[in-house]
Amino acid sequence: MRQIFLYALLFLFNQNPLRATHIVGGEITYVCLGNDQYEVKLTVYRDCYNGVPWFDNPAAIGVYDANWNLFKNIEVSWSALTHDTLPIILDDPCLVAPPNVCVHRSTYRTIVNLPFKAGGYTMVYQRCCRNKLIRNLPNPLNTGISIIATISEQTMLECNSSAVFNKWPPVAICVHHPINFDHSATDPEGDSLVYRLCTPLNGPDSLTPQPNPPFKGPYPEVVWKNPPYNLANVLGGDPLTIDPITGFMTGVPNTIGNFVVGVCVDEYRDGALMSTTRRDFQYNVADCGVPPAAFFAPPSGCENEVLHFINQSNVQQTQWF
Numbered sequence: 039m040r041q042i043f044l045y046a047l048l049f050l051f052n053q054n055p056l057r058a059t060h061i062v063g064g065e066i067t068y069v070c071l072g073n074d075q076y077e078v079k080l081t082v083y084r085d086c087y088n089g090v091p092w093f094d095n096p097a098a099i100g101v102y103d104a105n106w107n108l109f110k111n112i113e114v115s116w117s118a119l120t121h122d123t124l125p126i127i128l129d130d131p132c133l134v135a136p137p138n139v140c141v142h143r144s145t146y147r148t149i150v151n152l153p154f155k156a157g158g159y160t161m162v163y164q165r166c167c168r169n170k171l172i173r174n175l176p177n178p179l180n181t182g183i184s185i186i187a188t189i190s191e192q193t194m195l196e197c198n199s200s201a202v203f204n205k206w207p208p209v210a211i212c213v214h215h216p217i218n219f220d221h222s223a224t225d226p227e228g229d230s231l232v233y234r235l236c237t238p239l240n241g242p243d244s245l246t247p248q249p250n251p252p253f254k255g256p257y258p259e260v261v262w263k264n265p266p267y268n269l270a271n272v273l274g275g276d277p278l279t280i281d282p283i284t285g286f287m288t289g290v291p292n293t294i295g296n297f298v299v300g301v302c303v304d305e306y307r308d309g310a311l312m313s314t315t316r317r318d319f320q321y322n323v324a325d326c327g328v329p330p331a332a333f334f335a336p337p338s339g340c341e342n343e344v345l346h347f348i349n350q351s352n353v354q355q356t357q358w359f
Contacts, residue, residue, distance in 0.1 A: 060084040063319035066187035070197040086140030100252035104157025111251035114146040136324035166247035173295035174267035182241025212326035222285035236302035
């Protein structure tokens with residue numbers, strides 16, 4: 039009986055790492071190399087503190103045709119050389135970075151041969167589950183992610199590459215402080231780009247958290263926790279908006295917590311839609327506080343005398359007023 043119990047514990051231990059609670063977001067982009075060759079780049083983000091398990095090794099990217107027939111399944115190995123931790127950068131020097139926010143990033147790259155096919159292809163990476171602290175989804179621990187990229191017929195005929203976002207959004211933002219973020223992208227061919235908020239795509243659940251190959255589509259959108267959240271009110275407070283021409287994002291959150299956000303950039307050439315780059319990410323809204331001033335000052339001084347103040351606070355500012 040004791041031996042059976044030990045086997046059961048080992049089984050549960052081996053299964054638990056698959057029940058991920060870590061997905062923060064990601065995106066897939068591609069570069070056309072010519073001769074039906076495409077360099078595919080998958081970027082995945084995970085929560086450092088609440089994340090279980092580590093990044094997938096390998097990560098499975100499924101390639102489906104227009105009828106959702108699996109054309110090929112690509113397994114891309116993970117390398118520690120592609121892993122880093124994103125810095126926390128606040129745009130106001132008088133705010134304090136929250137101590138419990140941390141995001142890891144890893145990038146997978148591979149080259150795939152995709153011969154012309156009517157209807158094009160959809161590439162997809164899937165994982166469950168999202169961060170347990172998310173406020174704008176009703177059941178984040180059982181809500182997965184589907185990161186997709188489409189390769190249209192026109193893309194294949196004209197050897198088009200997808201648009202690429204220039205920067206990842208800030209890891210932490212501050213409650214009651216404005217969001218001012220340049221969410222623009224760059225297109226290698228110089229095509230016209232149009233930006234919009236979009237609802238992220240759902241993915242596998244906790245019963246099958248790491249499908250290999252990924253499930254076929256079409257992929258449903260996540261369900262917002264409504265009220266009060268929806269695509270027009272992702273964070274609460276002053277609604278999050280994005281300029282369709284510049285990609286500049288604004289808003290003022292009024293609630294502390296983690297929030298799922300989706301941004302899409304549509305690429306047009308001569309009025310025809312070439313591709314859409316989807317970004318699924320998470321805003322961590324925190325109380326950044328204001329650093330307290332703590333100074334040692336001389337007990338007295340005379341007019342026009344220079345007085346030397348000693349900074350005794352825990353914040354090393356360059357100027358005080």
